[in-house]
Amino acid sequence: MIGKPRKIGNTINEIEEGQSLSVTESIEDSQLLLYLGLTNDANPLYIQHDYAKTTAYEKPIVPSAMLMGIVTSAVSKHLPGPGSHVVNFSINFIEPVYHYETLTFDFEVIKVDKMKEVVTISVEAVNEKENRVLDAVVIVQPPAKNSEEVE
Template sequence: MNIGKPRKIGKTIDEIEEGDSLSLTESIEDNQLLLYLGLTNDANPLYIQHDYAQKTSYERPIVPSIMLMGIITSAVSKHLPGAGSHVVNFSVNFIEPVYHYETLTFDFEVIKVDKMKDVVTISVEAINAEKDRVLDAVVMVQPPLLTQESEDIHE
């Protein structure tokens, strides 16, 4: 990564339309879980201890909810609208637990473009490999705001 080097930014509010969509698939692996737990110092036994989790209704360790939110915000930053975006509101409903090693498909759709407020609203649904819906979310995002200087790096 070159700090200070101009890089392409995401779509501006004028380039986004209702109905724009994105689908991505993510697998939850041990290295991601360990990084999250190490960064947050979260020692919840429900996330990592098989012996503890077996005694709960979940029966095995689950993925921390905030990790799933991180996958969503990462997709916003990388893809829709893309680099330079800023999440201003996030509402999520965790429907089913997500277990270690699951593969999830996240479907994103722009459901509202508010040019007066410079905000787009994106609905998100995630399903697991068994096609069970595990979460629904609504994310309000401020797309990249262009200044005269940044116009040069936006194509």
């Protein structure tokens, strides 16, 4: 696989303001445990039910970095797609996200800056109760086409 040409995402010239994407993700124990293992994050608020009961959250919450990862993953996979690079990320966590919740992330291209070769994407995520849990603005450098790309 290394060195083999791959299909890349949309270039700056292929992206238009108003383009959108919706992604639904369920937060499962396996994902939480992988995150905690990979990051060595031992925050009891993320996994210990006894501790979380003593907090305002009352039960374990999903780490903020995991939610950011879902956003950047959608950028890398879909909009603009493979070959993209996030150059700026601003996010507001409005409500906590709990284990086993299903979230819907709505992405929209709000600006295409061909001079700087970046696109600005707004993101809003809601839980199954339609409560907004996060808002974000992501500035992304889309991939550049090259002669080795496979269509």
